[in-house]
Amino acid sequence: MLRSTMRCLLLERLEALIMSFRVCIACHGIRVYPYVGFMTGQRYQCQDCLEIMVIPLEFEKEEDYRAFVGAMAEDDEE
Numbered sequence: 001m002l003r004s005t006m007r008c009l010l011l012e013r014l015e016a017l018i019m020s021f022r023v024c025i026a027c028h029g030i031r032v033y034p035y036v037g038f039m040t041g042q043r044y045q046c047q048d049c050l051e052i053m054v055i056p057l058e059f060e061k062e063e064d065y066r067a068f069v070g071a072m073a074e075d076d077e078e
C-alpha cells in the first residue's frame with residue numbers, strides 16, 4: 001500500500017519534469033532550446049521563428065499550453 005503510493009508520487013514528479021516545456025514568446029511554438037552567445041549569457045532560441053529571448057514562456061502541463069494557445073487564437077479573431 002505504502003510502496004505503491006511512493007511510486008505514484010515519484011511518477012508524478014518525473015512526469016512534471018518531462019512535461020515542463022518552454023514556449024516561444026513570439027510565435028508560441030514549443031521548439032525553444034537554450035542558446036549560448038558570446039558575452040550575452042544564457043538565452044533561448046526558437047527553432048521556428050529564430051526569435052532569441054531571455055525568458056521564454058514556460059508551462060508545466062500540455063493542457064495549460066493548449067489553453068494559452070486557444071486564448072491567443074481567440075484574440076486574433078477579434
Ligand SMILES: [Zn+2]
Pocket residue numbers: 024025026027028029046047048049050051
Ligand atoms: Zn518562435
